[in-house]
């Protein structure tokens with residue numbers, strides 16, 4: 257059950273302070289296919305701090321190098337409301353960015369993110385609904401299918417005696433074939449953090465190697481700057497848990513931490529299948545058109561590289577096939593969008609070199625918006641070939657890590673996913689996850705010579721909830737645990 261103890265000697269030379277960084281930031285824990293997400297409210301800050309200390313003593317949550325793969329992983333994130341309960345200092349609280357403080361459910365935020373109509377927070381499930389008890393803390397438990405229940409029981413049992421009220425539990429998993437519910441291989445194109453153990457796997461030409469400061473506070477980002485970081489007055493750090501922020505008289509609370517975005521997105525799989533069944537006559541055409549919506553074939557092979565036929569068909573990709581086939585660009589590979597339409601999900605969420613006129617600027621801009629996705633699917637799959645809805649809930653627990661919610665997640669959602677005029681288009685939105693504010697069908701143009709094709713797509717997904725979290729470093733968690741005790745003495 258216990259994760260492997262971190263070894264003293266990291267095998268990869270790195271400038272990242274791995275022992276300080278929560279594991280989920282650096283590793284997707286690909287071998288831990290099942291997950292539970294415990295959304296929790298803090299009822300007693302004093303007890304919660306004691307519990308936090310005991311959790312930290314456990315050492316299960318760091319990114320430190322492991323000699324044998326851990327059989328489970330525990331990570332912990334806090335909302336602004338949670339941080340407020342653990343440390344009431346105004347100096348500390350005011351140092352967080354506005355978007356994190358305000359959260360995801362204000363009317364202005366809904367407008368920006370396009371969380372309107374059926375996606376509006378007023379229709380969200382509890383506890384994400386704005387009138388529900390506030391979520392303070394998120395415990396992320398990951399393990400293999402067999403080990404997960406015991407891990408879940410172990411942690412759920414700890415909550416109540418430690419002043420923590422369980423609001424809800426989400427259950428997620430990575431299917432054996434890595435396919436999300438619409439049937440597409442997911443989580444292929446991921447940024448690789450410079451200095452992380454994964455760096456050694458990257459080939460030189462890839463665009464995926466990204467400066468650590470895009471995902472972890474305290475390191476240089478793609479612009480050569482340090483991301484803005486929340487701080488605490490020196491006087492508050494009585495146990496000297498935090499390091500000094502250079503050239504200031506402040507302690508760096510954010511260092512080695514990051515922001516964690518959550519969206520629970522329900523998928524109408526029957527509706528998705530019905531649309532393609534009714535609109536296109538042959539199975540080949542249906543698969544091609546679905547793939548145009550995503551920008552990849554169900555196997556994960558990109559349309560830019562394989563425009564006509566899925567090179568893998570029903571075969572599962574071997575070893576690093578997909579990682580080795582992520583090194584493509586649009587402007588050189590598909591300037592007219594004949595292969596991968598301009599509006600497809602992957603061309604919007606990471607336009608690579610295709611934004612505007614300047615290739616260099618486009619790559620630079622895309623690299624500044626990258627998201628490190630850590631999602632999992634929820635609900636059982638709708639069996640193959642079934643076109644009727646079975647009434648079961650299913651979808652994606654979308655999680656992503658970014659150092660700047662405004663510049664990264666919110667920008668992608670607002671200006672790429674949901675912007676009708678994205679990159680010169682006219683009145684289109686992301687065909688997979690975008691939303692027309694009035695709920696009407698969404699247009700997607702498939703460029704083709706001599707005539708382009710126009711799809712009119714119904715809505716396939718509905719937002720059921722969401723929240724912004726912070727994933728503190730180990731030192732920052734120690735600081736919070738100690739700060740509370742001191743505040744109460």
Ligand code: HEM
Pocket residue numbers: 436437438440441442443444445446519521522523550552601602603605606627651652654665668669673688689717
């Ligand atoms: C139910 C909802 C969603 C589904 C089914 C879905 C599905 C997929 C699939 C199949 C891929 C291609 C495989 C890959 O490269 O990983 C992909 C890529 C991606 N998605 Fe989504 N996605 C969903 C929601 C979102 C949302 C809400 C965002 C961000 C706002 C997002 C951002 C991305 C990004 C950044 C990529 C990688 C693009 C690239 O680098 O080429 N996705 N998604």
